[in-house]
C-alpha cells in the first residue's frame with residue numbers, strides 16, 4: 001500500500017501561539033517552563049491535526065523554537081565559544097545564538113554582550129536560517145537529545161512519527177568556518193558523521209521505524225568534493241541502523257542523482273513539483289528494494305494540487321516499482337505555507353476554492369493516496385470537485401485582463417533607461433540635495449511599536465475611523481521626522497508606520513492580489529509574514545504611498561526619501577501565480593510601480609528608494625538558469641524607475657550578504673545609491689565594493705538584534721569602508737529597516753552611528 005507523508009509542518013501555530021509564547025519569554029512575561037509547555041501543546045496539536053487529515057507518516061523534530069538548522073548546531077555542539085562564556089541556561093544560550101543578547105550586570109551575574117549568528121536565506125525561500133559556524137576546535141558531540149525527546153513525546157501520545165534530521169553534508173555545506181579557523185567545514189564530515197551515528201542509534205532504540213534525512217543541497221550545483229563525500233558519509237551513517245529516507249527538494253537533481261545510486265539508504269525523496277523530471281531520474285537509480293517518496297503536493301505554494309495530473313505521476317511510480325515502495329509526499333516541508341484556510345471567510349468563495357494551505361495540503365495527500373490505493377471511485381467526489389476548481393480558475397476573467405496585457409505589449413526598450421548616465425546625473429543630484437560627505441540615512445522603517453500595531457488593528461476591525469487612523473499616522477510620521485532632524489540624519493524617511501508589511505501593503509493597493517487574515521508564515525525566529533496571493537493580472541488603480549511621503553516632505557526642509565518595494569520582492573514575497581511566467585508578473589508589478597515613482601516625483605519627492613531585498617533569493621538554484629532570471633528582474637526594476645528626471649535620486653536596498661553572486665545584477669539596476677546588509681558578513685563584501693560604480697551604503701549595524709554597537713565599533717567599520725569605497729561614494733546607514741527594533745536601541749544605534757560618521761568626516765575632509 002502506498003503511504004502518505006508530510007516532510008515538515010508549520011510550527012508557529014494556527015494563531016501564532018509559538019511567536020507569542022517565545023516573545024513573552026524573551027520579555028520576561030512567562031517562565032521557561034511555561035514556554036516549554038506551550039511548545040509541547042503545539043507539537044501535539046500539529047501531530048494530531050496531520051493524523052486527523054489522514055496522513056500516514058508525520059514528522060517529528062520539525063519543531064523549532066527559532067530555526068531547525070540552529071537546532072542542529074546546538075544538538076551537535078557547534079556552539080561558538082562566545083555564547084558559552086556567560087554560563088547562560090541551555091535555552092538562553094540557544095536564543096542568544098539566534099538573536100544575540102545584551103544585558104547589563106545584574107544580581108552578581110556578569111553583563112552579556114554577544115551578537116547573533118549570521119542569518120541567511122534558506123535556498124530560494126523567504127525563510128531564514130542561522131548559518132552554522134565551525135572550526136578546527138569544534139568538538140562535535142551530542143549536546144541535546146531534542147530529536148529523541150520529541151519522538152518519544154509523540155510516541156507517548158500514541159503517535160508514531162518519522163524524525164527529521166538535516167543531513168550532515170547539507171549541514172556542513174551551509175556552515176562557515178569561524179574567522180580564526182582555516183578548516184573547510186566540509187572537511188569535518190567524518191567527525192560530525194560519527195555523532196550523527198550516535199543520534200541515529202538513539203532514535204532506533206527509542207523506536208523510530210525510519211528517519212527522514214534532508215539533503216536539499218542536492219538541488220544545487222555542487223563541487224566534486226562535496227558530491228564524492230556522500231558515499232562515505234552515508235556508508236558511515238548506515239552504522240546507525242536506522243532506515244533512512246534521504247530527502248531532496250526545491251529543484252532538479254540533474255547529474256547529482258548519480259551520487260544517490262547505491263547509497264545504503266532505505267529510500268529517497270524527490271520534488272516533482274519543481275522538477276517533474278526527478279521522477280524518471282530517481283526511478284533510474286533505485287535498487288530493487290528502495291522506496292521512492294514522490295513530492296507531489298507543493299510545500300512552496302498555496303495552489304490546490306491538480307489531482308488528475310498527480311494521480312498519473314504516482315501511478316507511473318507504482319507501475320515501475322510497486323505500491324509497497326511508493327510514498328506520496330509534500331514536495332518539501334510545508335513550513336512555507338500558512339496553517340489553514342479555516343477562518344479566511346473574507347476570501348471570495350470563487351477564489352478561495354483555488355487554494356490549499358498546510359492543513360488542506362495534508363488532506364490532499366490523504367485523498368491522493370486513497371485514490372491510488374483504493375481506486376479513483378473511492379474518492380470520486382473529491383476528484384470531481386478538484387477538476388471543477390481547476391476549470392473555474394482557468395476560465396476566470398481576472399487571470400487575463402486586456403488593459404494590462406495591452407500595456408505590457410506597448411513597453412519599449414527606452415522605458416528601461418534613464419536619460420543621463422550616473423556620473424552626470426549624480427552631480428546634478430548633489431547640487432540639488434546638498435548632502436555632506438558620507439551622507440547618513442536609514443532604510444525606511446522605524447520601530448513598529450505595539451501602539452502602531454494595535455491602532456492599525458482597531459482600524460482594520462472598524463473600531464476607529466479612517467480619519468482617526470490618518471491622524472494617528474500623521475502624528476507618527478511627524479514624530480519620526482522630528483527625531484531624525486534632531487539626531488542629525490541627512491536623508492530622512494517617513495518611517496513606514498502605515499505599513500503592515502513592505503509587500504502586503506503594496507499588494508493591498510494593487511489589483512490582482514488577495515489577502516488572508518491569518519495566513520502567517522514564519523520568516524525567521526518569531527517573525528512572520530502574511531504573503532499576499534497573486535491571483536490575476538496586476539495593475540495599480542491609484543497612488544499607494546504619495547499621501548504619506550508628500551506629507552512627510554512637507555514638514556521638513558531635509559530631503560525626504562520616498563519608499564517603495566520593487567517588483568521582484570513584491571513577486572517573491574507573495575505567492576505568485578503558477579499559470580503565468582514570473583517574468584510577466586514582474587513586468588505587471590513594475591508598470592504599476594512606474595506610475596507610483598512618477599507620481600512621487602510630481603509630489604516633490606526627490607529621492608526614491610525601491611527596495612529589492614529578494615533579488616538574491618530569486619536567483620535560480622542552478623547557475624545555468626541565472627541569466628534569464630537576471631534579465632527580467634533587472635528589466636523590471638529599470639522599468640519601474642527609469643522614467644524619472646536626472647536630479648531625482650533612485651536608491652535601492654538589499655539585505656543579504658552574498659553580494660558577489662549578484663554584483664552584476666545590482667550594478668545593472670543603474671540605481672544611484674544602494675544600501676546593502678554588511679554588518680554580519682564579517683566585512684567580506686569589502687573586496688567587491690571598490691568595483692561598484694555608483695554610491696553604496698554598506699550596513700553598519702545588525703538590525704535583527706537588540707544589541708547596540710559602541711561608537712568605536714562603528715568607527716572601525718567606517719574606517720574599513722573608507723579604505724575600499726571611494727570617499728565621495730560612501731553612504732552611511734543601518735543594515736535594513738528598523739521596524740523590528742524598539743526605540744531605545746534605535747536611538748542609541750543611530751546616535752552612535754552619527755557620532756562615528758562625524759569623526760570620520762573630520763578625518764577625511
Ligand SMILES: Nc1nc2c(c(=O)[nH]1)N[C@@H](CNc1ccc(C(=O)N[C@@H](CCC(=O)N[C@@H](CCC(=O)N[C@@H](CCC(=O)O)C(=O)O)C(=O)O)C(=O)O)cc1)CN2
Pocket residue numbers: 126448450452453454456457499500501502503504523524526527528529530573739740
Ligand atoms: N514580507 C516580508 N518578508 C521579509 C521581510 C519583510 O519585511 N517582509 N524582511 C526580511 C526579514 N523578515 C521579516 C519578516 C517579518 C517581520 C515582522 O516584523 N513581522 C511582524 C508582523 C508584521 C505585520 O504583518 N504586522 C501587521 C499585523 C501585526 C499584528 O500582529 N497584529 C496583532 C494585533 C496588534 C497587536 O496586539 O500587536 C494581531 O493581528 O493579532 C500590522 O502591523 O498591521 C511580526 O512577526 O510580528 C520582520 C522581518 C526578509 N523577508
Ligand code: MET
Pocket residue numbers: 443444445496502563611613653655736737738739
Ligand atoms: C527587508 S528590507 C526592508 C526595507 C524597508 N524599507 C524597511 O525599512 O523596512
Ligand SMILES: [Zn+2]
Pocket residue numbers: 443613653654655735736737
Ligand atoms: Zn532590508
